Amino acid sequence: MDYILNRRSVREFDLTKKISYEELVDLCRYGEAAPSARNQRSREYIILDDKNLIDELSNTSKGSQVLKNCNTAIVVVGRDSSELTTPDMQQADLAAATENILLAATKKGYGSCWIGVYPIKERMEDSKKILNIKGDKFVYSMIALGYPNSNEVFFDKEKFELNMVFHNKE
Ligand SMILES: Cc1cc2nc3c(=O)[nH]c(=O)nc-3n(C[C@H](O)[C@H](O)[C@H](O)COP(=O)(O)O)c2cc1C
Numbered sequence: 001m002d003y004i005l006n007r008r009s010v011r012e013f014d015l016t017k018k019i020s021y022e023e024l025v026d027l028c029r030y031g032e033a034a035p036s037a038r039n040q041r042s043r044e045y046i047i048l049d050d051k052n053l054i055d056e057l058s059n060t061s062k063g064s065q066v067l068k069n070c071n072t073a074i075v076v077v078g079r080d081s082s083e084l085t086t087p088d089m090q091q092a093d094l095a096a097a098t099e100n101i102l103l104a105a106t107k108k109g110y111g112s113c114w115i116g117v118y119p120i121k122e123r124m125e126d127s128k129k130i131l132n133i134k135g136d137k138f139v140y141s142m143i144a145l146g147y148p149n150s151n152e153v154f155f156d157k158e159k160f161e162l163n164m165v166f167h168n169k170e
Helices: 002-006 021-032 051-058 063-069 087-107 121-130
Strands: 043-048 072-078 111-116 138-146
Touching: 002 087, 021 043, 021 072, 021 087, 043 051, 043 087, 051 063, 051 072, 051 121, 063 111, 063 138, 072 087, 087 111, 087 138, 121 138
Parallel strands: none
Antiparallel strands: 043 072, 072 138, 111 138
16 A cells, blocks of 8 residues: 555656556556546547657646656547536546556656646647547646656655644534
8 A cells, every 4th residue: 555655756767768658558557546526537548659750749738747757658538528427527436547547656666747638738738739630539637757766766755734624513
C-alpha cells in the first residue's frame, strides 16, 4: 500500500531508458480496471512512444511542458458521450482510470505525471488535432511516463491531516 502514499508527480525522467510498449499496454489495462458509472467503460487509451509527437503535445499548454522531459506517455480519451448510458458521470470514469494508471506506474517503479486537458477547450482542441482523434471523442488527460531520474521523488511530505476527517456529521 505504500506505493499509494508515496506516489508523487514526476517531471524529470532518465531519457536513456524507455518503458516498453508491452508495459504501456499493461498500464492501460490497469486504467481500464477502474470503476465506471454503470460499467459504461467510456474510455480509450493512446500510447505514445514517438518523441516527436510527445514534443508536439508538450506545446499545447504550460502544464504539458513536462512532456518535453519524457519519451513515453498515455493519453486517456473519452468515448463519444452520445453512446453512453450515463454520460454525466464520464468525467469521473476518466479521472478514475487516470489515477489507476498513475498508481500502477508507481508500483512498477515508473515516474508519472497527470497533465490536465479536459475541460480546457484550447488544450482539448489542440491535442485532439495532433493525435488525429475523430468525431466526438475527446482528450481527457495525458500522463507523462518514464523512469524517474531519482527515487527520492517518491518520498515526499505527508499530505494527510486528521482535521480533514469528520466522524458521522460535519
Ligand atoms: C486534474 C489534474 C490536472 C493536473 N495537471 C497538471 C499539468 O497540467 N501539469 C503538471 O505538471 N502537473 C499537473 N498535475 C499534477 C499536480 O500538479 C500534482 O498532482 C500536485 O501538485 C500534487 O503533487 P503530487 O502529485 O506530487 O502529489 C495535475 C493533477 C491533476 C489531478
